[in-house]
Amino acid sequence: MTEKMSALERILTVLEGKIPDRVPSFCLGGDFDFIDKFMKSPFALTDEDMKQLDKDKVSYTPPFMYAIIAKFSPPEILPGGLDAKIDLCWRTTGTGLPIKLETLNDYVINNGGYFKVVIRDEGIPHWWFSGPALLKKENIEEYWSKANDLRPSQDSVSNFAKIRRNMLKKYDIVVSQGQPGPFENCIFGIGHANFARFARKDPSYLQQHIEFQWETMEEPLMKMIMKTKPEVVMCGDDYGYNIGLQMPAEHWRKFIKPILANYVKMAHDGGAKFILHSCGNLHEIFPDFVEIGIDGVESLKPKNNDLSMYREKYPEITLVGTIDDSEMLNYESPESVRNSVKKSIQTLGKKGGYIPGPTNFLLDQPPENIVALYKAIQEFGKY
Amino acid sequence: MCPLFEGFPAMIYSALWILRTFRRLEKVFPNLPLKVVVLLTDSPPAFMVRVDKQDFEIELLEDIEDPKDLDNIECDEYLALSTEILYKGPAGIRDAIAEGKVKLNNFEILTVLAKLLGVAG
Numbered sequence: 296m297t298e299k300m301s302a303l304e305r306i307l308t309v310l311e312g313k314i315p316d317r318v319p320s321f322c323l324g325g326d327f328d329f330i331d332k333f334m335k336s337p338f339a340l341t342d343e344d345m346k347q348l349d350k351d352k353v354s355y356t357p358p359f360m361y362a363i364i365a366k367f368s369p370p371e372i373l374p375g376g377l378d379a380k381i382d383l384c385w386r387t388t389g390t391g392l393p394i395k396l397e398t399l400n401d402y403v404i405n406n407g408g409y410f411k412v413v414i415r416d417e418g419i420p421h422w423w424f425s426g427p428a429l430l431k432k433e434n435i436e437e438y439w440s441k442a443n444d445l446r447p448s449q450d451s452v453s454n455f456a457k458i459r460r461n462m463l464k465k466y467d468i469v470v471s472q473g474q475p476g477p478f479e480n481c482i483f484g485i486g487h488a489n490f491a492r493f494a495r496k497d498p499s500y501l502q503q504h505i506e507f508q509w510e511t512m513e514e515p516l517m518k519m520i521m522k523t524k525p526e527v528v529m530c531g532d533d534y535g536y537n538i539g540l541q542m543p544a545e546h547w548r549k550f551i552k553p554i555l556a557n558y559v560k561m562a563h564d565g566g567a568k569f570i571l572h573s574c575g576n577l578h579e580i581f582p583d584f585v586e587i588g589i590d591g592v593e594s595l596k597p598k599n600n601d602l603s604m605y606r607e608k609y610p611e612i613t614l615v616g617t618i619d620d621s622e623m624l625n626y627e628s629p630e631s632v633r634n635s636v637k638k639s640i641q642t643l644g645k646k647g648g649y650i651p652g653p654t655n656f657l658l659d660q661p662p663e664n665i666v667a668l669y670k671a672i673q674e675f676g677k678y
Numbered sequence: 679m680c681p682l683f684e685g686f687p688a689m690i691y692s693a694l695w696i697l698r699t700f701r702r703l704e705k706v707f708p709n710l711p712l713k714v715v716v717l718l719t720d721s722p723p724a725f726m727v728r729v730d731k732q733d734f735e736i737e738l739l740e741d742i743e744d745p746k747d748l749d750n751i752e753c754d755e756y757l758a759l760s761t762e763i764l765y766k767g768p769a770g771i772r773d774a775i776a777e778g779k780v781k782l783n784n785f786e787i788l789t790v791l792a793k794l795l796g797v798a799g
Binding site (some may be wrong): 329334339349355392395412414415422 | 689
């Protein structure tokens with residue numbers, strides 16, 4: 296089926312608050328378990344698909360797994376495509392190699408946290424942050440002394456920009472490029488307990504750490520990203536948990552909001568739209584998102600957020616995600632997923648302002664549910 | 679649950695897992711089979727990586743903790759370096775080789791490593 300708009304036109308139209316040709320779709324990415332399940336499913340990439348993906352230099356690496364996202368393309372783009380098109384996906388940009396801290400006698404990643412790679416006993420890899428390393432002031436201050444080692448590299452940003460342009464040109468998929476946000480960079484390094492303690496007892500110290508990360512890593516990286524002229528910038532910064540924020544809203548407003556506002560301003564000044572990925576219940580700070588000009592908020596698990604209220608009260612913000620990844624997509628049938636997507640589009644997407652997709656990285660959901668999700672967006676997303 | 683591998687062997691395993699899952703081992707490594715040994719000198723033991731057309735295997739070599747032991751292992755290529763040098767990236771590794779801080783028997787192992795770390799992101 297020939298579509299009236301390109302994915303980029305569709306995404307930008309929605310983020311500008313206008314109604315596109317159909318409801319666009321989004322995928323944050325997927326981890327090793329999902330890749331394992333997908334490649335063992337009837338939807339797996341064939342040798343023919345992979346020949347084309349190799350030719351187009353499409354990456355297979357999780358969690359951004361462009362090759363699998365491309366497999367959802369219509370046949371006119373990829374002959375073996377699943378015809379369940381994904382319009383928007385994500386890529387964060389890392390900021391360099393691990394650094395050694397003598398006060399820990401160990402290596403940490405750029406935000407000051409530990410990152411662990413393990414191969415589980417059934418042979419499937421798993422990568423994730425395993426905890427904060429900067430638990431004492433002496434660790435934090437040694438980390439500050441390593442500013443030169445923490446500065447981002449233009450090479451990796453430029454490389455990701457090439458991939459982004461390639462995905463748009465060859466597969467009509469918009470890759471939103473970004474980096475972690477100020478809260479995650481802070482707490483992955485110093486931990487939640489230190490954040491809470493410093494916020495109350497030593498706010499200027501916390502401020503100093505957050506400003507150090509902004510000046511050393513985040514601002515230079517945003518400048519590098521913006522030099523590559525992305526169409527959409529998306530930053531990941533989880534503020535919520537199931538029933539509220541991970542910190543008092545006043546702390547978020549004092550320490551995090553000003554830096555997040557800088558991200559948004561830099562994106563807008565460079566002509567890009569800005570989407571925030573943030574898990575959990577965000578209702579307390581949604582008005583702040585409007586105030587600082589965020590174009591879209593992603594994740595928005597329906598169990599944790601009153602999405603109809605957001606739609607009604609904050610029409611300026613596009614709702615991205617919203618399809619429950621941890622329960623519905625995991626445990627219900629494809630038919631149930633289809634009905635749920637239909638209902639979500641009817642409720643949240645009547646007047647634009649909606650880009651549905653799984654609320655987080657795909658982990659171990661049945662691939663048939665994910666295919667059903669994107670097919671349902673095509674089926675029910677017409678205006 | 680007990681992990682099969684952690685740390686650098688797990689990183690290499692992850693890259694090979696991706697290539698195997700997408701049936702890319704032969705494409706990325708045209709000269710298979712391949713048998714290489716890597717020792718992070720500050721994080722022993724060494725580990726052996728065997729790659730064939732459709733599959734791979736990683737084995738921890740519990741007795742190999744010192745670079746001098748690498749000469750006695752039957753393999754195509756070996757490499758011993760510290761984590762600090764590894765994390766300096768390609769330029770840092772080249773400098774360390776020039777300074778004699780890296781033990782290797784075949785420069786091709788650097789290409790193998792670069793390919794795998796490229797896949798692992």
